[in-house]
Amino acid sequence: MKYDYLIVGAGLFGSIFAYEANKKGYKCLVIDKRNHIGGNIYTEKIEGIQVHKYGAHIFHTSNKRVWEYIQQFAEFNRFTNSPIAKYKDEIYNMPFNMNTFNKLWGVVTPQEAQEKINEQIKESGIMKPKNLEEQAISLVGKDIYEKLIKGYTQKQWGKPCNELPSFIIKRLPVRFTYDNNYFNDLYQGIPIGGYTQIIEKMLDGIDVQLNCNFFDRKEDYISMAKKVVFTGMIDQYYDYCFGELEYRSLKFETEILELNNYQGNAVVNYNEYEIPFTRIIEHKHFEFGIQPKTIITKEYPATWKKGDEPYYPMNDEKNNKLYAKYKELADKEENIIFGGRLGMYKYFDMHNVIEEALQTCIKEFGENDD
Template sequence: MSYDYLIVGAGLFGSTFAFEAAKRGKTVKVIDKRNHVAGNIYTEKIEGINVHKYGAHIFHTNDKEIWDYVNQFVEFNRYTNSPIANYNGEIYNMPFNMNTFNKLWGVVKPDEAKEKINDQKAAFGIDKPKNLEEQAISLVGTDIYQKLVKGYTEKQWGRKATELPAFIIKRLPVRFTYDNNYFNDRYQGIPIGGYTQIVEKMLNSDLIDVELEKDFFENKDEYLKDAKKIVYTGMIDQFFDYQYGALEYRSLQFENSVLDLDNYQGNAVVNYTDAETPYTRIIEHKHFEFGNQSKTIITKEYPRTWEIGNEPYYPMNDKQNNEVFNKYHELAKRTPNVIFGGRLGMYKYYDMHQVIGAAISVVNQEFKSN
């Protein structure tokens, strides 16, 4: 065996583990099927602009230890996530707050907005929300649901809102203040110079070898012999040859355009919440770093049905899929010398700070006797 650890996937989870293992004197090999490191947080410089190649990523956390940890690799700017919603040309602030309510209903005070929402909730007759539609209406009323939630959500997930679990919408902030900051977290920002450098610095060690454009499954048996332990961050169902069936995901397609303009939409992220627009949002990357370049780059983000062979982005954590995952998770616990982690390995939606936290937790468990 050539290495102490073989890490499958050079994303944030695998790279954090590699960094910590090398700090402890362990030899590590990292492979990734893509032609670059950093997984979905990869940023590529085009026309002097750091382009988020796999969708918008805004780092945010309330955990000072995680914030200090990531700041050892890069300096962050003061970017605050304040997306806006475009519904057939009408512009609304997100998260839903007093600016949103004032634009929609003309209300000025929080009590007026709450009364409006409560009236609409009562008219709909919701007691205990059973699906996403009912949960959304219980949070923000029917007007906001119809204009700013329903179309976007059904495009994103490819299902009717009445067929989606209620928990999905619980992540959505609702505020009765005039505050357009999407996150409540104490720490927030974008790495100055892009995200890729974080992972590059994590993997910059004489004890870490990195091999790109290497598909673990093309030589799985050989890779399993190449190290004492495997850290696997790919799809858990694929690792076990889909023996309980394939888990469901949502995929994405990105359409990039370089425009001979200095400012296309005036904001980094604009969500398109009507059902007719085929994409869910447009990202204008220069605004993440307050760029003043003469050109701009935009990305239209299209949700796609996932099939085996496509890139998986969002796990479909409904009851049926979670039951299948639990079977794979039991298999994983009985698989010696393989550690499963990350969004795909644990079939769980993670933000970046949660990925780092989960990786550090695994590291602490793995090296607790050291």
């Protein structure tokens, strides 16, 4: 065996594990089926603009340890995520806040907004929400649900809101302040010069092979190392023996425009169901760019099928039960570690991935001395 660890996937989880293992003196091989490192946080410089190739990635955390850890590899700017939502010809602030409520109903004070929402919640008669639609209406009333949640969510998940689990909507913050900052986290920003540099620094001095599909030579790859860290789909690893887990995929349509400013904001959500994309990202605004051109990306949610890139696990009751069967197999493995969104079949933001990767390293190598 040539390596101590084979790491399948050069994304954030795999790269952190490789970096920490390398520091401890272990020999690692990192492979990835794509032609670049970085996984979904990969950024590419085009026309002087750092383009987020797989959708908007905005770093945020309240975990000081995670913030200090990631800052070893890049300097972060002061970017604050303040997305806006477009519904027909109307523009609303996100998250739902006093600016949103004022635009919807003309209310000015938090008490007026709360009274309006309470009135709509009472009218709905929903006591125990059974699905996302009922959960949303029971939280913010019918007006906000119809204009700012329903169409976007149905596009994102490919199912009617009354067929989606209620917990999904709990990720949307509602605030009775005039504050357009989407995240309440203590630390937030974008790495100056993009995310790819972070992974490059993590993998410096480590053997990396790109354009390598683990499943083309699964047994050969496994035989090359004492242990495997696998960040791909856990059901695929086990050859779908219990059946396929469901995922959501994304398609991206990127254009270079002969304008210096297209939409005036990094992220604009399109909340009508009739518009097929969920949002347009204008990349230069992540780094306050003043380049003469601009680059936009339209993001289209898509039904996942074998061969497509999986982005989001569908964590409903049916899929979670199926995942539990795969997890039972995984827990019996002595030489395989599963990590990341796909390996653990769980929705993770970047800070969650870092926390999970560092916890995995502690379990594997013990506490860091530094």
